[in-house]
Amino acid sequence: DQQVKQNSPSLSVQEGRISILNCDYTNSMFDYFLWYKKYPAEGPTFLISISSIKDKNEDGRFTVFLNKSAKHLSLHIVPSQPGDSAVYFCAADAGGTSYGRLTFGQGTILTVHP
Amino acid sequence: EAGVAQSPRYKIIEKRQSVAFWCNPISGHATLYWYQQILGQGPKLLIQFQNNGVVDDSQLPKDRFSAERLKGVDSTLKIQPAKLEDSAVYLCASSPLIEAFFGQGTRLTVV
Numbered sequence: 001d002q003q004v005k006q007n008s009p010s011l012s013v014q015e016g017r018i019s020i021l022n023c024d025y026t027n028s029m030f031d032y033f034l035w036y037k038k039y040p041a042e043g044p045t046f047l048i049s050i051s052s053i054k055d056k057n058e059d060g061r062f063t064v065f066l067n068k069s070a071k072h073l074s075l076h077i078v079p080s081q082p083g084d085s086a087v088y089f090c091a092a093d094a095g096g097t098s099y100g101r102l103t104f105g106q107g108t109i110l111t112v113h114p
Numbered sequence: 115e116a117g118v119a120q121s122p123r124y125k126i127i128e129k130r131q132s133v134a135f136w137c138n139p140i141s142g143h144a145t146l147y148w149y150q151q152i153l154g155q156g157p158k159l160l161i162q163f164q165n166n167g168v169v170d171d172s173q174l175p176k177d178r179f180s181a182e183r184l185k186g187v188d189s190t191l192k193i194q195p196a197k198l199e200d201s202a203v204y205l206c207a208s209s210p211l212i213e214a215f216f217g218q219g220t221r222l223t224v225v
Contacts, residue, residue: 004156032212043118043205043216044157089156093212100145100212101170104156 003027004092006105013112019077021108023090026071030092034102035064035075038087047088048075080112116140118217120206126223132194135220139187139208145169147214148181148191149205157205163189196224 005024013019023033031052036044050057050064050073057064063076077084087109091102119138127133139146144165149157160179162169165186174181178197183189193200201224207214 006156034213036216041218043207043218046213046215049213091156100147100209100214101159101162102157102212102214104158106154106156 001026002106003030004090004103004105006088006090006108008108009106010109010111013080013110015082015112015114016079019075019080019084019110019112021075021077021088021090021110023073023075023105024071025073025092027092027094027103028071029094029096030103031095032093033064033066033073034091034093035062036089036091036104037084038089038107044089077110080110082112082114085110085112118206118208118215120204120217120220122220123218124221124223126225127196129198129224130195132192133196133222134190134192135204135206135222137189137191137206137217139189139206140215143208143210143215144186145209146183146189147207147209148189149207149216151203151205151219153202160191193222196222198224200224 034049035047038044048062066073087107089107090105146163148160151157160174161171163183166183181191203219205219207216
């Protein structure tokens with residue numbers, strides 16, 4: 001059972017435009033969400049997170065939106081740069097006794113063309 | 115600040131052989147994780163340590179996988195005997211809170 005799903009395996013965007021990466025979850029116990037970026041031959045790198053008490057969190061060019069009723073979150077990158085080309089993973093934490101145990105989606109490969 | 119260190123980077127073994135991976139977390143991080151990432155999938159948690167105690171190992175195939183964290187710092191993950199389906203990248207991560215910091219991983223190929 002895939003509790004965190006990233007239904008788009010890949011996304012291609014022109015430099016300077018907006019990249020929108022989507023993530024859906026099924027477990028209503030998840031209360032903290034994270035996005036990681038991964039370059040080839042490297043481990044995932046933490047990008048941005050959001051608590052379930054918020055619906056938006058911004059950090060520079062990166063904004064994460066959370067829609068709890070729809071169990072959906074998205075990562076917006078504006079403007080997109082070629083260096084943003086990587087695999088992006090959505091992850092969720094259930095807190096409580098599961099604190100720190102992340103459930104990851106399958107990842108979305110983002111390609112930003114110059 | 116030094117990151118999470120893992121070794122080896124790559125390992126190729128034959129099925130039924132044994133293999134061990136090593137991880138040195140970020141200094142001061144009490145929580146350490148081992149994740150398995152199969153090609154085309156997201157990382158899957160195998161085991162979580164808090165200091166030198168196991169918090170969760172419910173997804174660790176205990177018939178062949180074992181892990182320990184001596185003195186609450188370094189950790190080793192062992193597979194014995196390996197199967198073809200164990201081919202994956204094994205990621206170690208450490209955390210001060212929720213955000214996990216990952217090492218580069220060990221790519222294991224079982225032939």
